[in-house]
Amino acid sequence: MAAQSSTDLLERADAAGGGAVTVRRRTGVGPGVARFVRGTWRPFAVLVAIFVAWWAVTAANLIRPYLVPSPGATLDVILAQSSYFAHNTWITTYETVLGFLIAIAVGVISAVVMVYSPTVEKSLYPLLLFAQVIPKIAIAPLFIVWLGFGLTPKIVVAVLMAFFPIVISTVTGLKSIDPEMLQLSATMGAGPGQTFWKIRFPASLPHLFAGLKVAATMAVTGAVVGEFVGANEGLGYVILQANGNLDTPMLFAGLLIMSLLGVVLFVIVELIEYVVLPWQASRRADAATTSL
């Protein structure tokens, strides 16, 4: 206990020192977005580097083109059949985004119910865990049988994939609240609704966003897995067809677009986080300046 309070003291002293030196005023959303762009150019540079390496390997004929096609050949395929790709990308995007949004709604609501009712938590947790550990590729055929050949079973698999990280992160976030904050709220005469909306929920958002970023990429995987099992459109279908025809440029094109879809979704979630949680962004910036 003594040790804990002494580290607390150190942390405080630290925060006080940092705060005194860099008191910055935040003006709206603009600088946050600028900082975000500044923070994300590096990964894009790495992507470009990988592209160049890919190009170099194929241009030097180190690998046979039917094993790994050149970037040029891959892009040619995409351009030559642009409407085909546009349609299938749209289908997968639709399934992914819808699945992701449903997972957010269901995930956050179940997390809130679980945090407020230990009985519900105890009875729901094993079920959740079961839904998470069961291989999605193994139950996807069942959804096709139940829900037909349309987009619904794919959306369901996407929801199943994205749901778990959202629930876990929201539960963690809601439980991480400082008990003193809740006591403070009680001395202010706040009702449970006020305490939730003004203190508990906003305090859980950093955790929630961490879960959302994982969930966004999982949703893409979920949609494609659903398409693998039974579909006549979507990127999963494109990849499966290309595989059957040993058409590697087509296969690579499908993979490329699929990865891009995941990355774009991830970046969108991160951008929303920067706009919704500016205080998080400024804290990260502080960490960056002190680590220099």
Add this chain to the structure above:
Amino acid sequence: MTSMTVGNTTTPRPADGTATGAAVEIDDVAVRFHTRKKDVTALTDVSLRIEPGEFVSIVGASGCGKSTLLKLVSGLLRPSSGRVRLHGEDVRGPRRDIGYVFQRAALLDWRSARRNILLQAEMRRMPKGEARARADELIAMTGLSGFDDAYPNELSGGMQQRVALCRALLHRPPVLLMDEPFGALDALTREQMNVELRRIWRETGTTVLLVTHSIAEAVYLANRVVVMTPRPGTVAELIDVDLPTERDYGRTMAEPSFARATGRIRELLGAATTSE
């Protein structure tokens, strides 16, 4: 210096037998915590009466139940036995007619200093204009002007505590409870905060209960100091501080009655720790 020992009797004291009028009344209170491993008696035989407008400091060894005492007064905790009254009313649940300053500032990261202060008003659904005016007044009073738009992580530790203090004072609570509010501050900031708090107390006339580990702080600020024994905590002695209302920080430290009071407290606390 008058001192009296409280706790060995359950009958109301005859001298101030009128139950009404006191801001805080604690009557023969005991608190026991039952944890999975063992039962802890945090407080026993605690009786205390605090008049409106008093400034009372509470000192004692770590773990003797000081925080527990404040939680009792605020209704965040129910006593295992005995009774607690606030303005003559039994405390049954969390009380709204108090201001609470926790050891850590407990600010919301996503709210600016001003909006952290106004949280109090939002929760209480106070009229907006009135709350804003009061916040402006407190920000000026605590020297936070110019920092009201800053987020907590952009404020120094002392400023954060000042924000917490403003938040606790926004609704003009008749009773202010402070749990080691300046524990994390450096010595100089702490002195400044002491002078400020003393001034605020005189301006607002609020009844203050302050828990502190600093004997000098306890004596400089208070009219009375409650010295507690180690766990299970009880009141060892009440010490009346015989200092003028107008207290210059440096000059107060040099007063003989200041030395007498701090000396007595040190004696009590020292004796308490060696006997354990």
